[in-house]
Amino acid sequence: MPNKSSFSIIDIRKNKIINENFINEILDGLNSKNSIKSIPTVILYDSRGLQLFDQITYLDEYYLTSAELNVLRDKVDRIIEYIPDGSSVIELGAGSLRKTKLILQSLEKSKKNITYYALDLMEDELIKSLSSLGKFSNVQLVGLLGTYEEGMDFAASLPEDVPKMIMWLGSSIGNSSREEGAEFIKSFQTKAMNPGDLFLIGIDRRNHPDKVTIAYNDPKGITAEFILNGLDHVNVILDQPLIDRNDFDYFARYNEDVGRHEAYYKAKKDITLEYTSPSDNTKMTINLKKDELIHIEYSYKYSKEECFALFHDSRLSHLESWPDPDSQYDLHLIYKSPFYFTRNVESQGSIPTVEEWKELWKSWDTVTMTMISRELVLERSIELRHPFIFYLGHVPAFLDINLARYFKEEFTEPRNFADIFERGIDPDMDDPTNCHQHSTVPDEWPSYDSIISYRDKVRQRIISVYDAYKEKVMPRSLGRVVWMTFEHEAMHLETILYMLIQWKNTVPPKGVVIPRWKASLDPVPKANLITIPAQTITLGHDDNESADDTDPLSLPFGWDNERPSRQVTVKSFRIQSRPITNGEYLDFMEKTINKGYPASWIPVNPSLFTYKVRTVFGPVDMDVARNWPVLLSQDRACRYAEWAKMRLPTEEELRSFYDLNEPQLDLSSNIGFSHWHPVDVPHDKNVVQTVGSGWEWTSTEFSAHPGFNKSKLYPGYSSDFFDSKHVVILGGSWATHPRITRRSFRNWYQRGYPYMFCSARLCQI
Structure with missing residues (x-):
């Protein structure tokens, strides 16, 4: 006989009667004169609606649930590694908890003491779902009866020292526009999350239109019944028979241009709806024409770029993403960092x-x-x-x-x-x-x-x-x-x-989630050589330091070595699609019996060429960092280039390469503390990596160029280093503020300086 589950229910509703504003929202949407008529999506989720939606999740056509389940079955232990002991896990729109059960069982197995809060609107369904979970020793089950906003307020009320993970599964974010979804997550981040708190979100991809269409229009008609049941719920909310569901069809389509599925009620004939206000018996008349549509639900789909834009707009940092085996759907783990740099x-x-x-x-x-x-x-x-x-x-x-x-x-x-x-x-x-x-x-x-x-x-x-x-x-x-x-x-x-990272006493940054390192045992493919055509490019920009006018301050500023702008002719050349990796540099050391190692490494057993790689979280195994860009001095980069029968690019060559392979500030690029460490170079040799993880060495000496005038505000900023020993570096590292990755910015270091976050890519001789 199965163990009975043990749980409690907390009613966090601020207004336990039907909100008059919600009734007005329904009526205003139906009475809209300036746009398509609408009914709030939440109307679909009464008790029967939740039961019907649960049936939908078992349909073969509705791939979202099976895809998410596949991800969880494969990655749940990895996911719960990130959840600290003593955490509160809060799930928005918990539903049947079929997927959540996998997470709770893994948490129980790990013996972590967790309080799980299931947030939903319908008490009967919430009790039914929690009752289905069974009994746990380490996981405490609590039902929260309320709206998303009320759940947000509840999460904000938890003690600040209690770690939190918010879960929003099932691609429920798709019911909001991209702007609304980002704003909602950002509100949660601002009001209810502390640095280090996690957010696990499931998001459907922009799949083939046929796959999406049948997922929301199954042959058994369960989805149609789910949608039409919403009209019955409208009558319950309004406490009068406003709408006859028999007068409407379910109409659905996939709008590929904007990446969303759209669900509507479609009038079968001309219809007049009449609503009587219970407070003063005034009547409202709503006229519908045959074939007129009433919007009920959007389901937005997301590309990789749109996902990263969502996280960026929400000001949450990305940790990991896990796709299902058929690459239809992803679970993303994001978190609130102690600070966040925008990439404007x-x-x-x-x-x-x-x-x-x-x-x-x-x-x-x-x-x-x-x-x-x-x-x-x-x-x-x-x-x-x-x-x-x-x-x-x-x-x-x-x-x-x-x-x-x-x-x-x-x-x-x-x-x-x-x-x-x-x-x-x-x-x-x-x-x-x-x-x-x-x-x-x-x-x-x-x-x-x-x-x-x-x-x-x-x-x-x-x-x-x-x-x-x-x-x-x-x-x-x-x-x-x-x-x-x-x-x-x-x-x-x-x-x-x-x-x-050179110091033995460094403490990991507070509020930053420590990575769960994974070994990258297989080396990435050899970098492609990309042909850059001969061209004339502009270096630097024009910025008069002595000007003191009131022109718009959006006119770019720049350091003295960035000005004036100047044109440079670049001959055609070939350059690697990505920087040299730690693994490639280690291979060079082994083949040349070279014992000199980069300062970004720590020797473990140099006679066996065994090293670890430095990070702010402490040393990591070379197996973890094998495919990261190697961070090294220019002297060492030149030795590697000579062995590889290649060379470092000049400043103008590297700049022209960057220019032809924009966008440099792709939201997934590793700058501005996207991660607190380098990350793997692309595993696809056809993918080009520009800015990210480390600056890049050039062969260009840092010196006065034609037209250079030293700054009057900071006279020694550049000119103190015109000594034939400093060389130009370009790009940016994981720790570079996004502002400093502007096109005209130039950095520089001594050729032999080994400590900064600087890598290299090579050109063919």
Whole structure:
């Protein structure tokens, strides 16, 4: 005899009687004069509707359920690895729980203490579904009786220290427009999720129209009955016989252009509907013509690009996706990170918004205050760099100094911080005593608390600048200061991260979901060589630093080495479709008996060529990182290129390659903390990878180009490094702020500098 399930029901409905607004929504939709008439989709899901929909999920034609079940059967143990012990799992629109049972059984098997909340509207069906689950020892079952919005409020009320996973299965998001779906998930993210909280969502793909059409119009007519039952429910809600279902047919079609299935009621004849208000007996008349349609449901389908746009618009980070065996349907695991950088290409180079500053500060605080113990801030991980404490003071000091100089005001207290923290060091690797002008290192660094207090005052100073220009246009000269200091902080964010992966005491970032590493035992196919035709391209852009007008601030800003624009002729050449991988570099070392390894690796047994790869989460096995781009110095990249009988591209060659293989900022590309580590290069050799995971070395020396004039705001920014030892790098890494991936941006490092996140792709000689 099966164990009886044990569960409780919590009624979270705020209004337990029929909402008058909902009645008005029904009537307004039916009485629409300016667009197609409509009835809210939720009307389909009364008790009988839920029962009919459950029958639909067993139909062969309705592939969505079987596809999702196949994913769960295959990947459920992988999914629940991400769910921390002590979590609350909240399912939106729980339904029959046939699929959910697989997740709960896996959680039970893992002996994780989980509270599962099943949210639904119909109490009888909720009790029936929970009763079907059986008994659990570690999983506590709770039914939530309420709407999505009420479920959101409930989730927000849970203790902040309780990890959460929201589940929205069955491609239910398809019932909303793309904009509405993104806005709903974003609302959940904003109101009810804390950093580290998970969101598991099932999404149907843009499959063949015939497959989609029959999925919503089965030969047995169950779907038609499900839709027509909604008209009966309308009469129940309105408490009067407004609509005779016999006057309507179910009409469905797939709109391939917009990627959605559309369901309607179709009038069989001219019809007059009459509604009598119970409050004052006033009558409303609604006229329908023969063949007129009443919209009842949309089911949007999503391409890969549309899925990533959905996650991006919701400001949630992507962890993993799992397709069904027939590639019809996907489960996506996304989560709320401690900060989120948008990828608005149009804003690159222009003045950042206050919101962008706040996200940048969240990122800076996540890295400096959760990954570095305050007791260890005086340590240094790279001898060529200052201890960590310098960077905590340098970033606000640079901002404060430039604001004070612009407004001709005093520095923020303590004023001597401007002397201590103004500029860091970048010594010559061959002769560390040779270094550009920098701040004098104090005998004793200021206290941690004093630096944090100083930082907060400087942040308020820049906010005050924005407040002062709410009602007027900011002069371009001030906009330049704001832009420059923003990008300076974003660049140092990446600097401190490459320092941290070299340090044994680094703590994983708080609120970031630690990856569940998977071995990539099979090497990716050899990179294709892509032919780039001869052409003339433009490098840099024109940006007059001395201009101080009130032209729109969307006119791009740029550093001194980006200007002026100049045309360069590029001869035809062939270049690899992707960067060199760790596995390929290891193969080079083994075949040449070369014991020199990249600084991004950690030796385990060098005599056997066994290494691990550094990440902010700690070292990972080479089997995990085998197909990641190798991060290395230019010297090592050149040695590999010589062995491969190839060469590094010039700056103009790499730029022309990027230009011909846009979009560089595809929402799935690995920049701006999409992931906190490099990811595999494409496994399909016909797929071209441009920006992402690591910057890329060129063979071009960083030097003054024709027309170059050093910056007056930051005179040594570029010119201090025109020493024949620095070379240009382009692109961006996983830790690069999206603004800095603008086309004209140029970065540079010493040829032998091994620490930054920089990879390489090769050209044919």
